[in-house]
Structures are given as structure tokens and as C-alpha cells.
Amino acid sequence: MNPSLSAASPAEARRLIRTGAHTGQTAGMAPGYLQGNIAILPADLALDFARYCQRNPKPCPLVGVSETGDPSLPTLGADIDMRTDLSGYNVYRDGELADTVSDIRDLWRDDFVTFVLGCSFSFEDALVSEGVPLRHLETGTTVSMYRTNIATVPAGPFHGDMVVSMRPLKPADAIKAVEITARFPETHGTPVHLGDPAMIGVDDIARPDWGDPAEFRDGEIPVFWACGVTPQVAVRQARPPICITHRPGSMLITDIPSTEARQTPG
Amino acid sequence: MNPSLSAASPAEARRLIRTGAHTGQTAGMAPGYLQGNIAILPADLALDFARYCQRNPKPCPLVGVSETGDPSLPTLGADIDMRTDLSGYNVYRDGELADTVSDIRDLWRDDFVTFVLGCSFSFEDALVSEGVPLRHLETGTTVSMYRTNIATVPAGPFHGDMVVSMRPLKPADAIKAVEITARFPETHGTPVHLGDPAMIGVDDIARPDWGDPAEFRDGEIPVFWACGVTPQVAVRQARPPICITHRPGSMLITDIPSTEARQTPG
Numbered sequence: 001m002n003p004s005l006s007a008a009s010p011a012e013a014r015r016l017i018r019t020g021a022h023t024g025q026t027a028g029m030a031p032g033y034l035q036g037n038i039a040i041l042p043a044d045l046a047l048d049f050a051r052y053c054q055r056n057p058k059p060c061p062l063v064g065v066s067e068t069g070d071p072s073l074p075t076l077g078a079d080i081d082m083r084t085d086l087s088g089y090n091v092y093r094d095g096e097l098a099d100t101v102s103d104i105r106d107l108w109r110d111d112f113v114t115f116v117l118g119c120s121f122s123f124e125d126a127l128v129s130e131g132v133p134l135r136h137l138e139t140g141t142t143v144s145m146y147r148t149n150i151a152t153v154p155a156g157p158f159h160g161d162m163v164v165s166m167r168p169l170k171p172a173d174a175i176k177a178v179e180i181t182a183r184f185p186e187t188h189g190t191p192v193h194l195g196d197p198a199m200i201g202v203d204d205i206a207r208p209d210w211g212d213p214a215e216f217r218d219g220e221i222p223v224f225w226a227c228g229v230t231p232q233v234a235v236r237q238a239r240p241p242i243c244i245t246h247r248p249g250s251m252l253i254t255d256i257p258s259t260e261a262r263q264t265p266g
Numbered sequence: 267m268n269p270s271l272s273a274a275s276p277a278e279a280r281r282l283i284r285t286g287a288h289t290g291q292t293a294g295m296a297p298g299y300l301q302g303n304i305a306i307l308p309a310d311l312a313l314d315f316a317r318y319c320q321r322n323p324k325p326c327p328l329v330g331v332s333e334t335g336d337p338s339l340p341t342l343g344a345d346i347d348m349r350t351d352l353s354g355y356n357v358y359r360d361g362e363l364a365d366t367v368s369d370i371r372d373l374w375r376d377d378f379v380t381f382v383l384g385c386s387f388s389f390e391d392a393l394v395s396e397g398v399p400l401r402h403l404e405t406g407t408t409v410s411m412y413r414t415n416i417a418t419v420p421a422g423p424f425h426g427d428m429v430v431s432m433r434p435l436k437p438a439d440a441i442k443a444v445e446i447t448a449r450f451p452e453t454h455g456t457p458v459h460l461g462d463p464a465m466i467g468v469d470d471i472a473r474p475d476w477g478d479p480a481e482f483r484d485g486e487i488p489v490f491w492a493c494g495v496t497p498q499v500a501v502r503q504a505r506p507p508i509c510i511t512h513r514p515g516s517m518l519i520t521d522i523p524s525t526e527a528r529q530t531p532g
Contacts, residue, residue, distance in 0.1 A: 043313070046313050047309070047312050047313045047316065047334075047379075050313065050316040050317075050320070050331070051316075051331045051333075054316070054328055054330070054331050055331075055341055062320055064320070065316070065317045065320050065321075067317075067421075067422075068313075075321055075419055113313075153341055155333075156333075185451060
């Protein structure tokens, strides 16, 4: 990444994205600030989706909800405009990916509600800075993600099994990782499982359902965290007439320091 | 309290309340289990109230939301029936207290949504059991509560200043209390202020707006936590045609162990 991008403030990073000067992923941009997964839904599904997030806080840590029809998100950043401030949007119609676009000015509707969910970038920063090595960052690959047999708690039409991300860690680092991620409830919090993958319905650790396989080194065990793909699966199950999400890797950059996510709203 | 009540399981405690065998407060019943503040609102206000709670997690720690029109709350207890399982209900019409009743079977509507918010009983149990003395429990009085000048983040018609509860503590106990309550984000979490009351708009610590005044002993400082009266004030500001809450002290007893509130939903 261009060094000037990694030094940009959240507002500057959003401006670069909004003006089309940056069109790629957001990993590493505005370090130290919370980035969010996005789901934009019509208002008649918003209460059910809010219930789904409340009932499943580990995969769906809700950090912001917009007013109906309002593309701003003043609780997460003074100048946020959801129509332009992601570097890529996926548009789903009836649960199927219909289009990928760079802004949604033409698609915006006055019944849209934006949901922002914390993503794992913040806790990964904390793990690395406290000395827990993360294989996928070392190898420049995408973290391994798996469907599990852990059912989420349904809400209206939203339901489905939990998706997890997996990081290979030495047992001592796994313990340290639990301690560190306990401080980040708004970015998936503590792991949901460690050790035997079969116990959560993962049959072949070498074949992730999303992302790349990870190499295991001597004595390492798999450690599993709830993953932000879970609500995407739930939305797909619900087959809403329209739902707009971030394009994978193109998160919303907020003004909230990662360490303060819990205290954000008041 | 009758010793058999303090030994009752959550399901047994709810049965005693449902059948009218227990009509008093719930403090001390089913110890170790999360008790909840209740707000029941018509569905057309439910999304705004969910947003209000999401934006103000310290005063409004949402632990459960019902399906529309459904008096059960399966995520918090297998047999909960919101029409009968509180020992007292306050009925507000247009923001004013209109009635206090012992069940709401006749008032229930198929557009009602129940919101359950964590209450301070759980963190008080933890403080006492870890050696932090709480004056109001020693003296058998009600904790002191104050209006502050800390504005909550509004959502639709819901808004207002934060209400806080105050406990006098020695500085070393205040530090321990921060450490302990950090583990209880679902029951108001860490304090919002300590020390000078004037900094949060509390002019006379000896005259609480709710509850009883507390005696200060040598070297003690006031420690302030966000309080569950905050959403009640916000609801009153919103003047909904109808809103039903718990009668103060008559909480919903859930099946959720207090220490696991954060992990509850999935």
C-alpha cells in the first residue's frame, strides 16, 4: 500500500475513497480505527435484522444503525455518506449477487437502513502488537473461514449456521489471544472454539469454505472466532428483494478508535 | 425474604410470581441469574428504541428483544410469559404513568415488542462477593440516582440526559470496582464518572433525584454508573401512546447466569 494511505486519518481515507482516488481494499488504512462490515436493508426488514444481531453478538457485533433513509452515520463519523464511502459495494437481489458497483447514489432509497458490524481487523492489530503472530498476515493470504454446525439464533427470516475464521496458534498464544480479544467484544470478542475442528462440524481444516488454507507448524492448534460472513449467509437465507453489502475487504472506515468501540455510543 | 425464595431456581421464581404467590420485589431471588428491566412498546416504535439502545449501551444494555406480538422470550428462558411473569407492571400512556397492575393479560396487543435490559443486580453481586462493600446494601436503602448533564445519543423520538446511580467507595475499591464491572458490559459495565459530581451536572450529592441519600465515610469518593432509569426517561420524552415497564424493583428473572450475559445469544 502507498505509505500516504496508511498514514491517512479516517476522514482523509474516506475522502480518497469517495473521490475515487482509492478503489482497493481498506486493510491497513487509518490504522487504529474501527472498520465495519456493512449491510443495507429496507426498513421493513430492519427490526428483524436488529434482533438477529442482538441475539448473535459474536458473529454480528452491531456498532452502528442509521436512521431510516439517511445515508449519514453521525455516531461513527461526522461526514460519512454511505452512498459513496465504500470502495466497493455488492448488490444482492432476492439473496443472489446481482452487481458489484463503486457507489450506490443511483440505488439509494428513502427506506434504506444501514447496519455497521465490527470486523476482525481491530483485534488482529491488537494480537500482533501484543506479540501473537498471525499466519495469514505473515504469508499475505486471506484468513481461513469455515461453515460450522453451530446454529445462530434466528430472527424473522434471518437464520443459518455460524461461519468462523481460524488462526493456527501455539497453546500459550491461544491463551493470550483469549485474554486480548476479551477486550474487543465489538469485533467478535473471544474465540467460539479451539482444538478439534470436528466438534463444530468442520471436517477438513485444509479446505476452508472461504479464504486460503493455513499452514500448521509444530504444536499449533486451530483457534476459531465468529466471523462477519455469518450475517451475510443469514441475509442470503432471508432473500430480501434488495440488500447492499460492502465488497469483501472494502470496509467502512470509522472515526472510532479500535480500543474504544465498546464506549462509542454515549 | 423467605429463605425458600432466595433458593428458588429462575423457573421456580417465575412460577411463584406468575401464580401470585410472590408479589414483592425480586432483589435476592434466584441469585446468580441475570434480572432485566423491561420496556414493552408498539412495533412502530421498536426500531427506533432498538437504535436508542444500540447507541447508548451503558445505560441501555440490551439483552433480549421479543418477536412482534409474542409474549415469550425463548432466548432468555424457556417458559417466560411477559404477560404474567413480572410481580408488577407500570402502564404509561402518552408518557404519563396511568396504572400499576399485577399482570397485563388484558392489555397485551399483537403489535407489542418486549425489550429486556440488563440491571445492576448482577454487578452488585460480583462487587460484594469480591470484597467491595456497597453502602445501600449495608443500610437497606435504595441506591442514590441522579439526572446528569450527559446527553444520550437520540434515536427517533427517544432522547434525554443520562441518569446515573452512585456508590460511595474508597479509591482502592473504586479501582477494583472498575476492574470487576468491566466484565459486566450487559449490566451497565464500567462507571461513567468518579469524583467531582459537578463535572456531570450533579449539584447536590445529598439530594438524589431517585432513591435515598448515601452516607459518605472518611476518604470515600462518589462513583457513578449509567442507570436503567435512563431509558425510562427517554420513553417518557417520546410519549408513546402506550408503554409498559416493570414496576421498580420487580424485574424479569431470566435463566441466564449473570457471568455469562455477554455470551448469551449464540
